[in-house]
Amino acid sequence: MSALLLIEQALNGLQYGVMLFVMAAGLTLVFGVMGLINLAHGSLYMVGAFACAAVAAATGSFWLGLAASLAAAAAAGALVELTVIRRLYARDHLDQVLATFALILVFSEGTRWLFGSFPLYLDIPAGLSGPVTLPGGLDYPLYRLVLIGIGLAIAGGLFWLIGHTRLGIRIRAGEADREMIAALGVDISRLYTAVFALGAALAGLAGALVGALQSVQVGMGEPVLILAFVVIVIGGIGSIKGAFVGALLVGMTDTLGRFLLPAAFGHIMDPSSATSVGAALASMLIYILMAGVLVVRPGGLYGRA
């Protein structure tokens, strides 16, 4: 195997990781601030992808579609927060799991009703399709590089938002002591709606961006949701920094595992069984990583527990 191929796979892992971060950031914020476990986060990812595909098909502009994905996911998030989620903050985790599981059914079947069961296709915008040649002679798809850039920019923006703005101060204060900041005159329910809509918008954006690489279909959100769970469990629930480190770890481990393990097993067994054993093990690798992290640090890498 060549070094170029390895670098290409590492870049794929990075791209996968930053997109997972965009997805996981909202989940970890919502848990950190409101103490809510939201299974329907994957549905917001799906809403973003469908909004982008529908608007891009109608107007011909990917960028309008992207704006639509942000708006649709934020609106869906705010709506869900106002009607359902808000009643769940005081409930136990079991009720939260069930109610958000019910929301998944509603979102998935509602989307199937509106758009049908067939996948939609979302094209990469013309200006971003095709490869670019990186220093060292590697041809790499420009769109994936742009995704890495967008993901890193969002990560930077979130660190700035949480660390250096008034909203960020309120979010951190809400995590620490919600009664206290309510007593200080912050409208806590508006803050919660805003945080939930922000997380939803990020999930929708991730859905739209990744939807251009894969197909846009009902049920696309749940595998990503579960990976996002793995990410925030590894990183420590509630920690943006943990989500970032966890997302990169998961993205890299998964991509490089799928690439390297079959080859590594090829040294000790015949090629066909090496491929199947390697692939089977690679698909379990991130969960093994998660179990390993939990054995050493039950609260995750940056968790408080």
Next chain:
Amino acid sequence: MIREGLLNTLLMLGLLAVPLIAQAMGEPFVITLATKVAILALAGVGLNVALGLGGMVSLGHAAFFGIGGYAMGILAAPVQAYEPLMTWPIEVPGTKSMPVIWAAAMAAGALAALAIGALSLRTAGVYFIMITLAFGQMLFYFAISWPAYGGEDGLSIYVRNGFPGLNTLDPIQFFALAFGLLALALLFAHLLARSRFGLALQGARQNPARVAALGIRPYTLRLTAFVISGAITALAGALFADLNRFVSPAMLSWQTSGEIMVFVILGGVGRLFGPVAGAALFILLEHWLGGVSDYWKLFLGLILLAIVLFARGGMIGALAGRQVAHD
């Protein structure tokens, strides 16, 4: 308001009566539906040991359900191919005998629950939910990518496995088996809840610090309950695979975990017969709403949402009223 005991009796009599009437009217499909209710209720009874008694919100019980299903497939498939199950180190033949398959399924489910539980129970609350979910997914992806047992296509068996003295191909006799196992599991769960172990487990759910102060480790209690729960759910999985004569990774998918949890909740958490009521309601809704609209899960979602938000005792709670301790 009806007393809960009377309601439970009516529920079980109803589940027994429907297939008998269907048998008399020559409607084998209805018998199959009732069998499905009994099997899914059994899975729910298994989850309820962890969820209702132990307070462990496991979103990964599809792992045990699927392991039970695969235990059936792996043991029974070699027989129809006239091959041994394994040749090394000793030759072991496959089997078509249900009792052997059930024992293997429960042992495999218990072992998996021991491994998953030992790691997951190091954590609590929302971490536990996510980790059980993630372990379930791990097995799901493993089943998809491991080609020896059918991979994504799953395993089919042509003829339902046998039980000594019964003709399991006859729907009503297979129903009797499933119903008998469900009744046994309910009896076991009832005795378990009243045993010293069960009382300590419920104590550990309500106040782990006190239980620890009494000299009992909550971790050991929970792990034991989790293993029992996994074994019962695996037994249900083996029966479910036998009902369909087919096992596939779909049994391991996280939607299955969610649905098993839905049975428990629809019926009422912490109610012994909750899973029976929940599974019956689920199958009724599936058939009633499924006939009305292809998008019946949309309505299921709305009903479930309404139950969680407004009727927290589930079906049995709504009918029988009296609150039970759960948290």
